[in-house]
Amino acid sequence: VSTERMEAFSDGVFAVAITLLILDVHVPFLQHGALVLNAHLWRALTDQWVSYVTYIVSFIIIGIMWVNHHSMFCYVVRVDRPFLFFNLLLLMCIAFIPFSTALLSAYIQQPDSSGNSFMQNSHVAAAIYGAVSTATGFAFGALWSCAVLRNLIEGLDPVTARRMIPRFASGTVVYALSIVVAFVNPKLSLALFFLLAVFYAFDQLPAPVPAPSS
Amino acid sequence: VSTERMEAFSDGVFAVAITLLILDVHVPFLQHGALVLNAHLWRALTDQWVSYVTYIVSFIIIGIMWVNHHSMFCYVVRVDRPFLFFNLLLLMCIAFIPFSTALLSAYIQQPDSSGNSFMQNSHVAAAIYGAVSTATGFAFGALWSCAVLRNLIEGLDPVTARRMIPRFASGTVVYALSIVVAFVNPKLSLALFFLLAVFYAFDQLPAPVPAPSS
Amino acid sequence: VSTERMEAFSDGVFAVAITLLILDVHVPFLQHGALVLNAHLWRALTDQWVSYVTYIVSFIIIGIMWVNHHSMFCYVVRVDRPFLFFNLLLLMCIAFIPFSTALLSAYIQQPDSSGNSFMQNSHVAAAIYGAVSTATGFAFGALWSCAVLRNLIEGLDPVTARRMIPRFASGTVVYALSIVVAFVNPKLSLALFFLLAVFYAFDQLPAPVPAPSS
Amino acid sequence: VSTERMEAFSDGVFAVAITLLILDVHVPFLQHGALVLNAHLWRALTDQWVSYVTYIVSFIIIGIMWVNHHSMFCYVVRVDRPFLFFNLLLLMCIAFIPFSTALLSAYIQQPDSSGNSFMQNSHVAAAIYGAVSTATGFAFGALWSCAVLRNLIEGLDPVTARRMIPRFASGTVVYALSIVVAFVNPKLSLALFFLLAVFYAFDQLPAPVPAPSS
Numbered sequence: 001v002s003t004e005r006m007e008a009f010s011d012g013v014f015a016v017a018i019t020l021l022i023l024d025v026h027v028p029f030l031q032h033g034a035l036v037l038n039a040h041l042w043r044a045l046t047d048q049w050v051s052y053v054t055y056i057v058s059f060i061i062i063g064i065m066w067v068n069h070h071s072m073f074c075y076v077v078r079v080d081r082p083f084l085f086f087n088l089l090l091l092m093c094i095a096f097i098p099f100s101t102a103l104l105s106a107y108i109q110q111p112d113s114s115g116n117s118f119m120q121n122s123h124v125a126a127a128i129y130g131a132v133s134t135a136t137g138f139a140f141g142a143l144w145s146c147a148v149l150r151n152l153i154e155g156l157d158p159v160t161a162r163r164m165i166p167r168f169a170s171g172t173v174v175y176a177l178s179i180v181v182a183f184v185n186p187k188l189s190l191a192l193f194f195l196l197a198v199f200y201a202f203d204q205l206p207a208p209v210p211a212p213s214s
Numbered sequence: 215v216s217t218e219r220m221e222a223f224s225d226g227v228f229a230v231a232i233t234l235l236i237l238d239v240h241v242p243f244l245q246h247g248a249l250v251l252n253a254h255l256w257r258a259l260t261d262q263w264v265s266y267v268t269y270i271v272s273f274i275i276i277g278i279m280w281v282n283h284h285s286m287f288c289y290v291v292r293v294d295r296p297f298l299f300f301n302l303l304l305l306m307c308i309a310f311i312p313f314s315t316a317l318l319s320a321y322i323q324q325p326d327s328s329g330n331s332f333m334q335n336s337h338v339a340a341a342i343y344g345a346v347s348t349a350t351g352f353a354f355g356a357l358w359s360c361a362v363l364r365n366l367i368e369g370l371d372p373v374t375a376r377r378m379i380p381r382f383a384s385g386t387v388v389y390a391l392s393i394v395v396a397f398v399n400p401k402l403s404l405a406l407f408f409l410l411a412v413f414y415a416f417d418q419l420p421a422p423v424p425a426p427s428s
Numbered sequence: 429v430s431t432e433r434m435e436a437f438s439d440g441v442f443a444v445a446i447t448l449l450i451l452d453v454h455v456p457f458l459q460h461g462a463l464v465l466n467a468h469l470w471r472a473l474t475d476q477w478v479s480y481v482t483y484i485v486s487f488i489i490i491g492i493m494w495v496n497h498h499s500m501f502c503y504v505v506r507v508d509r510p511f512l513f514f515n516l517l518l519l520m521c522i523a524f525i526p527f528s529t530a531l532l533s534a535y536i537q538q539p540d541s542s543g544n545s546f547m548q549n550s551h552v553a554a555a556i557y558g559a560v561s562t563a564t565g566f567a568f569g570a571l572w573s574c575a576v577l578r579n580l581i582e583g584l585d586p587v588t589a590r591r592m593i594p595r596f597a598s599g600t601v602v603y604a605l606s607i608v609v610a611f612v613n614p615k616l617s618l619a620l621f622f623l624l625a626v627f628y629a630f631d632q633l634p635a636p637v638p639a640p641s642s
Numbered sequence: 643v644s645t646e647r648m649e650a651f652s653d654g655v656f657a658v659a660i661t662l663l664i665l666d667v668h669v670p671f672l673q674h675g676a677l678v679l680n681a682h683l684w685r686a687l688t689d690q691w692v693s694y695v696t697y698i699v700s701f702i703i704i705g706i707m708w709v710n711h712h713s714m715f716c717y718v719v720r721v722d723r724p725f726l727f728f729n730l731l732l733l734m735c736i737a738f739i740p741f742s743t744a745l746l747s748a749y750i751q752q753p754d755s756s757g758n759s760f761m762q763n764s765h766v767a768a769a770i771y772g773a774v775s776t777a778t779g780f781a782f783g784a785l786w787s788c789a790v791l792r793n794l795i796e797g798l799d800p801v802t803a804r805r806m807i808p809r810f811a812s813g814t815v816v817y818a819l820s821i822v823v824a825f826v827n828p829k830l831s832l833a834l835f836f837l838l839a840v841f842y843a844f845d846q847l848p849a850p851v852p853a854p855s856s
Contacts, residue, residue, distance in 0.1 A: 219435060219439065219498055219501070222435075222436065222439050223439045223442060223443055223494060226442070226443025226444070226447075227443045227447050229443075230443055230444050230448075234447065234450070234451075237451075245460055245461075246460075295495075295629075298495050299491075299629060302488070305446070305491075306484065306491075309446065309447045309449065309450050309487070310453075310483075312450050313453045317455050320455050320457075321463065321464075324466060325466075326466070333470055334467060335463070335464060335466050335467065335469035338469045338470045338473070339469065342473070
């Protein structure tokens with residue numbers, strides 16, 4: 001079992017999931033599919049600004065997951081069955097993101113009602129978005145731990161490899177904190193998801209990029 | 215005709231089918247696309263727990279099919295037209311799974327009515343899910359038989375290769391039994407599908423994993 | 429510009445188009461998304477038998493197109509811009525098939541009304557399905573002609589290569605005849621599409637299969 | 643980090659996005675999913691001619707973007723993190739095109755109302771289609787600039803490589819002009835998008851096609 005076909009299959013799932021995100025950005029229609037009244041389309045499009053933001057945030061999250069998955073395979077030189085199943089677990093989380101994105105996009109702007117403020121729909125939607133992102137981060141850390149502990153990697157000294165496990169874990173903790181923020185202020189948590197995505201884009205620059213010959 | 219492009223095409227179909235499963239997990243809405251009343255979203259999401267379970271079960275089924283397809287190609291070193299068509303047959307079954315998943319997810323919780331208890335909608339949906347899984351298992355066994363009988367494999371002694379045919383067949387029989395269970399208790403059959411998926415994940419570990427140089 | 433990435437991209441489009449076909453097989457619902465009355469699901473599923481048939485026929489058509497595309501690239505060893513655009517034209521036809529399939533599946537069972545019998549909806553749907561298949565066959569022939577005339581192939585003597593052009597053309601003519609049949613009897617034309625798909629599966633067996641070293 | 647997996651992932655996104663375009667071509671139905679009255683399907687299909695035109699235009703735009711992306715990687719021989727993120731930015735634009743296509747297809751034929759003529763829905767839809775195309779062109783130019791400035795290319799003398807940056811920029815300006823035309827006459831802008839797509843198909847023929855050994 002080579003890593004190549006596993007990478008090809010994973011690339012396929014990443015590519016489909018990231019492209020399906022656009023299905024959550026809807027063309028505005030009135031009830032029963034009637035066209036929006038003339039001269040009101042621009043307003044209808046700007047009113048759904050949140051669906052563009054969630055599209056961008058989820059695109060960056062999946063994109064960076066792919067970059068890091070890609071980087072991981074500079075070191076992973078063989079795979080075994082447990083590793084394949086941890087990879088399936090990661091892909092199961094990735095493929096779930098279009099759903100949590102659609103949920104967040106639909107409900108984050110619903111006005112809060114009085115009473116029972118904790119379980120407002122916008123809070124629940126943002127918390128689930130955070131939970132799916134946390135699970136994805138957790139699955140990624142588990143995949144890396146599996147690769148390290150089962151000796152599937154090469155070109156990286158064991159100390160450095162192990163030191164990355166708590167780093168992944170701490171990233172997951174930050175994502176988990178965003179779930180708490182979701183219950184306080186859903187839009188703030190959306191901003192936090194965006195910042196986290198950008199942070200991850202830059203943060204891990206030094207470590208996994210060098211070629212396997214290092 | 216090399217095996218590479220056939221693997222690439224198959225990987226593509228597997229990847230698209232497995233990712234399309236998320237389209238069967240719906241964001242909760244009231245009739246005509248209205249948002250769920252505030253503070254009721256969590257309840258609406260938990261009410262559709264069955265769609266998460268079917269997502270996970272089908273994801274594992276397709277994922278394991280991919281792992282086994284992948285393992286098979288450690289031995290299959292050339293392809294001919296009949297093999298290509300058996301592969302198409304397998305992919306036709308795989309691509310059908312998002313439909314049977316959506317069917318099961320929609321109907322398994324419909325309460326039984328009195329009278330005509332055999333053809334309750336929940337029974338029919340679970341039976342069809344089982345039938346599609348059985349057909350997929352059958353197509354997989356047929357593909358392997360085709361490879362063995364037409365001498366398309368290398369690196370595996372013929373006796374071992376042939377002995378795997380009845381093993382695949384017996385797996386198909388177990389799946390077929392799940393169709394019977396579906397008519398007795400649909401939710402039990404769902405649990406059975408889950409157990410079968412996990413069982414297949416572990417069962418075939420020893421046989422197809424070793425590299426072709428063995 | 430190598431043929432590899434072009435094959436990878438084409439494989440992707442083939443794989444997505446063939447898997448999207450399942451989106452045309454619908455879970456039965458009553459109006460407004462209500463569940464079908466209990467014990468009526470089996471009947472509702474059998475009533476839409478035509479959508480399974482069109483799924484299978486279109487799956488075979490796209491699958492065989494892929495097999496032949498695959499076979500063609502045993503000989504095509506370089507690509508140029510015109511070839512890339514003829515390939516895009518073929519992919520544009522392939523990606524259109526899920527639409528013509530959905531159209532046929534929705535309208536082929538609509539009962540004929542009296543008067544204006546020529547333009548019955550079922551006739552029109554079947555004719556358009558035939559027209560898209562004809563266009564796909566035509567694009568495939570054009571792609572092969574382009575490869576032959578621009579000297580992009582190797583491992584095949586020019587006479588054999590050229591002799592295949594009228595063969596592709598004659599196949600296109602047969603598909604075009606199915607458009608005529610569609611106006612006489614749409615269900616007969618569906619049977620014809622099925623037979624044509626199976627015929628193409630076997631017909632071209634001898635020619636393009638041998639390895640490029642022949 | 644090799645260019646291969648990045649190309650594979652990009653190919654996947656291009657392939658999914660280009661195939662999802664067909665989801666914007668709808669089978670005609672009356673309200674509530676009822677079939678079109680008999681003998682009226684042909685008329686209903688021709689009435690939605692604009693959705694075929696937008697399908698073709700967007701297919702060509704994404705297809706040519708893929709061809710040029712493909713050509714670019716004849717020269718790009720290594721990638722770094724910034725390049726990966728510019729590539730993600732390009733893919734984010736590409737994956738957005740099915741949305742702008744659906745928007746244009748739905749609204750370009752809505753008749754203009756008197757008053758507030760500037761923000762007619764058809765104008766807005768065409769302008770957004772143009773803006774997404776412009777952003778895609780801009781992202782493509784940025785990706786090339788990134789490759790040139792960060793020394794990721796080989797087989798092309800630096801002067802030629804740099805001279806291509808203003809060429810990409812000028813293409814983006816032409817696309818930006820189409821936004822202005824959209825506010826004057828949306829259908830004219832659709833014709834312009836088509837011409838631009840065909841123009842780009844031929845225009846860049848000489849430059850990026852030669853093999854990297856040139």
